[in-house]
Amino acid sequence: MVKLVFLGKFRGLAREDFETPLPAEVHTLSDLQAWIGRRDPALGSAMAGTRTQLVVNQAVVRDLGLPVNDTDEIAFLPPMSGG
Amino acid sequence: MQVRLATARFDPQQETAAFAAGHADMGALVSFVGLCRETNDGRDVVELFIDHYAGFTEQEITRIAADVAGRFDCPDLLVVHRVGSIAPGEAIVLVAALSEHRGNAFEVVRVLMDYLKTDAPLWKKESGPDGARWIEPRAEDRARRAQAEEERI
Numbered sequence: 001m002v003k004l005v006f007l008g009k010f011r012g013l014a015r016e017d018f019e020t021p022l023p024a025e026v027h028t029l030s031d032l033q034a035w036i037g038r039r040d041p042a043l044g045s046a047m048a049g050t051r052t053q054l055v056v057n058q059a060v061v062r063d064l065g066l067p068v069n070d071t072d073e074i075a076f077l078p079p080m081s082g083g
Numbered sequence: 084m085q086v087r088l089a090t091a092r093f094d095p096q097q098e099t100a101a102f103a104a105g106h107a108d109m110g111a112l113v114s115f116v117g118l119c120r121e122t123n124d125g126r127d128v129v130e131l132f133i134d135h136y137a138g139f140t141e142q143e144i145t146r147i148a149a150d151v152a153g154r155f156d157c158p159d160l161l162v163v164h165r166v167g168s169i170a171p172g173e174a175i176v177l178v179a180a181l182s183e184h185r186g187n188a189f190e191v192v193r194v195l196m197d198y199l200k201t202d203a204p205l206w207k208k209e210s211g212p213d214g215a216r217w218i219e220p221r222a223e224d225r226a227r228r229a230q231a232e233e234e235r236i
Contacts, residue, residue: 008134008206009217050219058139075136081218082133082144082164082203083117083176083196 002068004036005075006043010052013043022070029054030064032074046078053077084152086145086162088135093163095177102161102179109158113188114179115196121171123218127211131169134206140166147198154235157182157191164205197231200224 002022006014026032033052037044054061055075068074085102095116103112119131144162152160159181169175178195182188200220207218220228 005136007136007204008208011134012208012217055136055139058142075139077136077204078206078217079219080201080204081207081220082205083200083224 002032002070003073005073007075008078008080010043010046010076010078013046014040022068026068028065028067029056029061029074032068033064033076036076047076051079084145084148084160086141086148087164088141088166089163090165090167092173093165093177095163095174098161098163098177099179102159103181106159106181109181109183111182111185111188112179113182113185113192114177115192116174117176117196119169119171119173119175123209126209126213128171128209129212130210131171131175132208132210133164133166133169133175134208135166136204140204143202143204144199147202148195151191151195151198152180155187155191155194157187160191160195162195162199164199164203166205194231194234197224197227201228 001019003017003019005017023035026035033047037047054064055077057073095114099114121128144164148160148162157180161177161179163177165175176199178192180188180191201224208215209218
């Protein structure tokens with residue numbers, strides 16, 4: 001199962017984090033983001049319309065061509081606003 | 084170095100005093116407290132909600148704080164950041180630095196705040212009579228962060 005985590009305004013759109021068996025058509029992080037966009041167009045366009053950062057197993061990942069493994073926790077982060 | 088996320092209201096004076104206690108070798112204590120304002124961009128704010136990514140947020144703030152402390156040779160640093168629901172007037176963030184002399188203590192607090200604004204994995208949502216909106220870093224925040232990065236050299 002892949003665990004998907006949505007932060008900030010993405011959490012507001014996705015409503016909840018969820019676990020899913022890895023869809024057959026998803027091989028890379030880029031495929032995964034596209035799959036989420038097909039499943040939830042509002043969330044997909046919000047992620048495409050801003051600088052979205054991916055964090056895989058609590059480590060920042062910049063190469064969306066990397067493969068997704070069936071036990072990964074993958075988080076989608078919009079631009080941060082701390083302080 | 085201490086980094087803590089607070090889920091409830093905290094007292095910055097008390098936190099700062101506890102942090103400084105027993106450090107008779109340090110001649111400077113500089114602290115900054117960010118407060119929740121009752122208006123922002125001309126809108127009334129009733130509640131500020133700060134979302135975070137448990138584990139990752141603490142890890143990243145610790146990494147950023149250690150980097151800045153190292154740059155300015157600052158012996159000890161405290162960061163307390165609220166998450167969850169915050170009311171106007173309450174403290175959002177406390178950054179305190181202890182050092183032998185004041186120069187690097189001032190610098191470390193200023194520069195760390197500049198990084199936290201844009202790089203700490205936290206997401207603010209303001210709610211008021213006009214509804215709710217997620218906040219993104221302002222151009223000024225990004226410019227200050229870029230300036231802090233430039234000063235690295």
